[in-house]
Amino acid sequence: MTPGRTTSPNELPSEVRAGAFIIVPAYNEGTCLTKVVREIRAAYPNVVVVDDGSTDETFEVSRGCARFSLRHLINRGQGAAIQTGIDFALQRGAGYVVTFDADGQHCVEDIAAMLAPIVAGECDITLGSRFLGEAIDLPTSRRVMLRLAVLFTRVVNRVALTDAHNGLRAFSRRAAERMTITLDRMAHASELIDLVRRSGLPFREVPVKIRYTEYSLSKGQSSRGAIRIAVHYLLGRLMR
Amino acid sequence: MNILALNSFQILLLIVLAMLLVGSVVATLRGWATRREGTIWVALCAAAAVVTIWPKLTGRVADALGIGRGADLVFYCAVVVMMVGFWVTYMRLRYLRRELTLLVRRIAIIQAEETPPSTDLEATSAASQRPDPKAD
Numbered sequence: 001m002t003p004g005r006t007t008s009p010n011e012l013p014s015e016v017r018a019g020a021f022i023i024v025p026a027y028n029e030g031t032c033l034t035k036v037v038r039e040i041r042a043a044y045p046n047v048v049v050v051d052d053g054s055t056d057e058t059f060e061v062s063r064g065c066a067r068f069s070l071r072h073l074i075n076r077g078q079g080a081a082i083q084t085g086i087d088f089a090l091q092r093g094a095g096y097v098v099t100f101d102a103d104g105q106h107c108v109e110d111i112a113a114m115l116a117p118i119v120a121g122e123c124d125i126t127l128g129s130r131f132l133g134e135a136i137d138l139p140t141s142r143r144v145m146l147r148l149a150v151l152f153t154r155v156v157n158r159v160a161l162t163d164a165h166n167g168l169r170a171f172s173r174r175a176a177e178r179m180t181i182t183l184d185r186m187a188h189a190s191e192l193i194d195l196v197r198r199s200g201l202p203f204r205e206v207p208v209k210i211r212y213t214e215y216s217l218s219k220g221q222s223s224r225g226a227i228r229i230a231v232h233y234l235l236g237r238l239m240r
Numbered sequence: 241m242n243i244l245a246l247n248s249f250q251i252l253l254l255i256v257l258a259m260l261l262v263g264s265v266v267a268t269l270r271g272w273a274t275r276r277e278g279t280i281w282v283a284l285c286a287a288a289a290v291v292t293i294w295p296k297l298t299g300r301v302a303d304a305l306g307i308g309r310g311a312d313l314v315f316y317c318a319v320v321v322m323m324v325g326f327w328v329t330y331m332r333l334r335y336l337r338r339e340l341t342l343l344v345r346r347i348a349i350i351q352a353e354e355t356p357p358s359t360d361l362e363a364t365s366a367a368s369q370r371p372d373p374k375a376d
Contacts, residue, residue: 050348063353070348076341084345088352182338 012112016119019095021046022111023085024066025078026102030056037065039108040100048088049102050081068092079188083181090176097176101167110208114170117204124175125196125203127161128168132207139212152230153193161205165189168208175201182236190233246293253292261285284321 022044026033033049041047049062053075062069070084082099089097096115100106106128114126130138130146149165169192171179178199181188196203246254261282268278291298291314298310307313 053344063355067355069353069355071351072344072348074340074344076344080341080345084348087345088349091349 012115012119016096016115017044018046019093020044020098020111020115021048021085021089021092021094021096022098022100023082023089024049024100024102025052025081025085026050026054026058026062027052027075027078027081028054028056028058029102030054030058030061032104033058033061033102034065036100036102036104037062040111041065041067043108044098044111046089046092046094048085050085050088052076052078052081077188079181079191082188083179086171086176086179090173094176095173097171097173099167099169105210105212106168107209107211110168110206111170113208114168114206117206118170118172122202123204124172124201125199126170126206127163127193127196127203128166128208129161129163129205130166130208130210131162132205138210142212153190161193163205166208166210172201175199190229191236250292254289257285257289257292261289 022040024033024037024040024047026049029036037047037049045067047066048068048070049058049066051059051062051069051071053072059069059071068088070088072081072084085099086097096118098111098114100111110128114128117123117126131150146163146165150161150163153161175196178201179192179195181191181195264273264278264281264285267273268275268281273281295310298313300310302308302310302313305313307316
C-alpha cells in the first residue's frame with residue numbers, strides 16, 4: 001500500500017485507458033449522473049452505465065452521456081447491476097474493469113491510482129479505501145458504521161481491510177472473469193470480498209478520496225440498512 | 241359413527257377440507273400441480289378430515305407416542321407441516337428471484353445501447369475492443 005500516491009490519468013498509456021471499462025451502477029441517479037459520467041468520460045471513454053430499473057429518467061440521461069447504456073427492466077439491486085456491467089465489459093473485450101458509484105462520491109483522478117498497480121502487474125485487484133485516503137465531510141455516525149463493517153469483514157470474511165465497502169474497485173481482465181456476484185442487493189460488497197479472497201489473485205487497497213455530499217449521504221445506507229445487509233449476506237453464505 | 245353426531249364446527253371444517261381436496265385432485269389432473277404435490281395435498285386433507293370426524297383418535301395416537309393430549313399432537317404436527325411449507329416456499333422464491341435476475345441481466349446486455357465515440361481517445365478505443373492479449 002502506498003498512501004498518498006497520486007497518479008494523473010495522463011500517466012496511464014492511452015491504450016490502457018481505452019481498454020478500461022468504467023462501470024457505473026445507477027438507481028434513480030438522474031439528477032447528477034450526467035456530471036459524473038462526463039467527468040469520467042473525459043479520461044476514460046468506455047463508461048458503462050447500468051440503470052438498475054430506475055423509476056426516474058436515469059436511462060434517458062445515461063443515453064445522453066454514457067458510451068454504453070444498459071437497463072435492468074426490473075430493479076435487481078446494485079450487486080446484479082455491477083455483475084451485468086462486468087459481463088458486458090468482458091464481452092466487449094475489456095482489459096480492465098473499474099466500478100464507480102453514480103452519486104459523485106468518487107474522484108475520477110483516483111481511477112488512475114486504482115489501475116496503476118494492476119497495469120504494472122503488481123496485483124490483479126485494487127479496492128478503494130477512504131480510510132487510507134481522505135473522507136471529506138464524513139459524519140461520525142457513518143464513520144462508526146463503516147468501521148463496524150470493517151470489523152465484520154475481518155471476522156466473517158477473514159480479510160483485513162481498512163475499508164470494506166467502497167464502491168471504487170478495479171480488476172484486471174482475468175480477475176473480472178472470476179467475479180460472479182450472486183447476492184443481488186447491497187450484500188454484494190461483502191460477497192465481492194469473498195470472491196476476491198477465493199480467487200487467489202493478489203489484491204491491495206488503494207487510498208481514495210470520498211466526497212460526502214448531502215446527495216451521496218441520502219443515497220447511502222442507514223444503520224438499520226447496514227444490519228439488514230449483514231443478515232442478508234450471512235444467510236446467503238449459509239445457503240451456498 | 242353417525243354423521244348427525246357431528247357438531248356444526250366439524251361440518252364446516254369438513255366442507256372446507258372437501259373443497260380443498262377436490263381442488264387439489266382437479267389441479268393435479270389438469271397438470272397445474274405435479275403428481276407428488278397433489279398426493280401431498282390430498283393426504284393432508286384426508287388426514288385433517290379423519291381427525292375432524294374422530295377427534296378422540298388423536299388422543300389415542302398421542303397416548304401411544306407419550307405426548308399427552310391429542311390437541312398437542314395436532315398442534316405439533318401443524319407446526320412441523322407449516323415450517324416445512326414455509327421453507328419450501330422460501331427456497332422456491334429465492335430460486336425464482338435468482339432466475340429473474342439472470343433474465344433481467346441478459347436482456348440488459350442484449351439491449352445495450354451504444355453512442356458513437358466522440359473524441360479521439362474514444363475512436364482509438366473502438367479499434368481496440370479486443371481482449372487484451374496481456375491480460376490472459
